Amino acid sequence: MENVRIRGRRGTLHFIRFPTSEVGAFLQLARSKGMADLVNTIYATGGGAYKFEEDFIKEVNMRLAKLDELDALIAGVLFVDAMNSQECYYWAPPDEVPVHQHPADSPPYSEAALSLYVRKPFDFSRPYPFLLVNIGSGVSMLVVNAPTDYYRVSGTSLGGGTFLGLCCLLTGCSSFEEAISLAASGDNTTVDKLVRDIYGGDYARFGLPADLVASSFGQMSTAERRAKVSREDLARATLVTITNNIGSIARLCASNENIERVVFCGNFLRVNPLSMKLLSYAMSYWSRGALKALFLEHEGYFGAVGCLLHLDMKQKNESLSRHGTPPTGEPGHADR
Numbered sequence: 284m285e286n287v288r289i290r291g292r293r294g295t296l297h298f299i300r301f302p303t304s305e306v307g308a309f310l311q312l313a314r315s316k317g318m319a320d321l322v323n324t325i326y327a328t329g330g331g332a333y334k335f336e337e338d339f340i341k342e343v344n345m346r347l348a349k350l351d352e353l354d355a356l357i358a359g360v361l362f363v364d365a366m367n368s369q370e371c372y373y374w375a376p377p378d379e380v381p382v383h384q385h386p387a388d389s390p391p392y393s394e395a396a397l398s399l400y401v402r403k404p405f406d407f408s409r410p411y412p413f414l415l416v417n418i419g420s421g422v423s424m425l426v427v428n429a430p431t432d433y434y435r436v437s438g439t440s441l442g443g444g445t446f447l448g449l450c451c452l453l454t455g456c457s458s459f460e461e462a463i464s465l466a467a468s469g470d471n472t473t474v475d476k477l478v479r480d481i482y483g484g485d486y487a488r489f490g491l492p493a494d495l496v497a498s499s500f501g502q503m504s505t506a507e508r509r510a511k512v513s514r515e516d517l518a519r520a521t522l523v524t525i526t527n528n529i530g531s532i533a534r535l536c537a538s539n540e541n542i543e544r545v546v547f548c549g550n551f552l553r554v555n556p557l558s559m560k561l562l563s564y565a566m567s568y569w570s571r572g573a574l575k576a577l578f579l580e581h582e583g584y585f586g587a588v589g590c591l592l593h594l595d596m597k598q599k600n601e602s603l604s605r606h607g608t609p610p611t612g613e614p615g616h617a618d619r
């Protein structure tokens with residue numbers, strides 16, 4: 284991300300990621316490159332900041348300054364959105380006709396229709412209140428009323444980790460990228476039981492369209508169906524199941540809290556336009572156009588940015604209490 288001002292300096296933020304299972308390799312690299320000669324403190328957030336604290340001290344003699352993951356997440360989201368005019372976007376059909384107003388003969392949730400969804404920029408400069416749905420390995424849902432006024436309203440353990448774990452079990456795949464690519468070419472209707480499979484068409488009285496999933500994995504109870512199903516279809520059904528469940532909980536939370544904008548983030552959405560389109564459809568359809576699903580370009584990096592900002596704040600506060608003035612642009616002395 285270019286042209287970012289932090290700690291009195293302007294520059295480009297570079298993001299890298301690696302799974303926490305690789306922390307050992309990172310520590311080895313840090314040691315071999317003499318990283319501890321340059322820095323003595325790393326700002327860190329999430330469970331890993333606690334879990335790996337001892338390893339950092341023991342292996343590279345570096346201290347972890349720990350920040351709460353949800354504080355850091357929100358600070359990061361607000362900062363990155365303010366810095367990058369293209370950060371926030373949504374997905375919609377090209378005609379922008381609300382999905383619940385589409386004629387019954389052209390269902391906007393069909394494969395063909397979803398593939399037409401296009402990404403459009405959203406002006407998030409007046410964000411409050413919003414529901415922030417962070418889809419990591421588990422899912423946290425936060426009502427955000429102001430930069431430091433928020434609460435965790437709900438969560439679910441059925442998240443990105445569940446998708447990946449179940450996909451590995453069901454398809455034998457071994458990476459998130461592989462799971463997503465299988466899902467992209469699969470068909471969940473061979474796995475799930477649809478309203479059509481139960482009613483022969485729509486259940487019109489309660490607005491349940493024929494193509495809606497009535498029972499996730501509902502077809503898999505018969506041996507005949509199981510014999511015919513492909514890995515791709517299983518991956519697709521897993522993706523649709525997890526995504527729709529998150530969408531459903533998010534929608535209930537948003538309506539309960541009288542919130543119209545639901546911002547989804549977290550690495551589950553990485554290289555995963557299908558889930559974003561499904562969430563967009565679900566939010567709009569089930570709220571009859573009242574809710575809007577929003578997404579963020581730097582989906583999984585906000586916690587890290589929140590940490591960096593905390594360092595900036597800390598330095599400003601230290602400088603104010605020492606000299607009565609903000610810092611001049613030199614890095615802080617307490618932490619390197």
Ligand SMILES: Nc1ncnc2c1ncn2[C@@H]1O[C@H](COP(=O)(O)OP(=O)(O)OP(=O)(O)O)[C@@H](O)[C@H]1O
Pocket residue numbers: 302329330418419420421422442443444445446447459460549550551552553583
């Ligand atoms: N390269 C990848 N390897 C593994 N998982 C990935 C990858 N890219 C995206 N994902 C998805 O991102 C999820 C993790 O998301 P994220 O990194 O945002 O969460 P987290 O901070 O680890 O979650 P939690 O705080 O719940 O433990 C994985 O469960 C998986 O669905």
Ligand SMILES: CC(C)(CO)[C@@H](O)C(=O)NCCC(=O)O
Pocket residue numbers: 330352419420421422423437438439440
């Ligand atoms: C435990 C955390 C907060 C760790 O990031 C996350 O994985 C989560 O919100 N899990 C869902 C827990 C629940 O609300 O059921």
